[in-house]
Amino acid sequence: MKRSLGAKTLLYPTPVLVVGSYHADGRPNVMTAAWGGIACSKPPCVCVSLRAATATHGNLIARKAFTISLPNSAQAAAADYFGLVSGRKTDKFAATGLTPVRSELVDAPYVAEFALVLECEVTAVHELGLHTQFVGEVKDVKIDEACLDEDGHIDTAKLDPLAFAPETGAYFALGALIGRAFSLGKSFVAKEGS
């Protein structure tokens, strides 16, 4: 039996996106957002939605660039802090002891200590209501070599990304491997032919 919960943004899980940008005076800033994801394969694009009230929103409008740094489970407290306070008055890098690195490809900083980084140019801005959606074309992905397996592929367990649950506001680590895409479902393809 299903119960109606009303019109809400309940979708599970969301990623935990630490968005890097420069203030007008050149200071590096980061904020954490969970409303976003992958938007297009070619060109490779991601999207992230920000409220106009945030400093990061203004920075992305002005600089047309941002980074996404992905925290792991041990970095969850810092990532959560990045969403708690405004970068207008606070140096969030100094407060957490993390290191801003200037991207060589886009006009934005990323977090040195976070293993996976996407460097993005803003290619579209969509006003959706309370949130503005920024579409960013990925110019490069950088990853800590420690998170790669022997074949140079990303080892998800070593990356250890956070998954976010709206409503309860819980951060989870990833758990058991359930199966592989374009493989697990083949059992039903076989049934079709039988």
Add this chain to the structure above:
Amino acid sequence: MKRSLGAKTLLYPTPVLVVGSYHADGRPNVMTAAWGGIACSKPPCVCVSLRAATATHGNLIARKAFTISLPNSAQAAAADYFGLVSGRKTDKFAATGLTPVRSELVDAPYVAEFALVLECEVTAVHELGLHTQFVGEVKDVKIDEACLDEDGHIDTAKLDPLAFAPETGAYFALGALIGRAFSLGKSFVAKEGS
């Protein structure tokens, strides 16, 4: 030391979104997409990106509506199958033994057996390249009562949503609870004041 992987859509995790729509002849269809997420809080909006080659893309253009049904880990094979074959020639509901339910709010069907359902009206269509991004305003969320706790909140463990890892194409269950948003990061706020 970071290594460059090139311009790719590597963001972790993504949700596993089973998108329900009606074909022109009224047959219900579902496909699975991982490029999407929450897009706006007010009005509540989600987004999902689809290739123009898919039947679902045409259905959403024509009907201006879709649903998202969230599979749990035991339903991963069916969800994967929904992404393996085209609904143009195949009745994916019949093949998996799952049940289409006509939404009373939007012109689209959802999967009865999947615990969480979002009923959405298409409010914007963004051509990004290979993928078209559909923004859907959430008209209602419906959930199996078995996934609610005593207070009527979603119990994420009972919902048991899938998390997807691009590149490796792995489906994961959620794992350990790491902490709570707007709480975990307060340790750094305390340090500011010290």
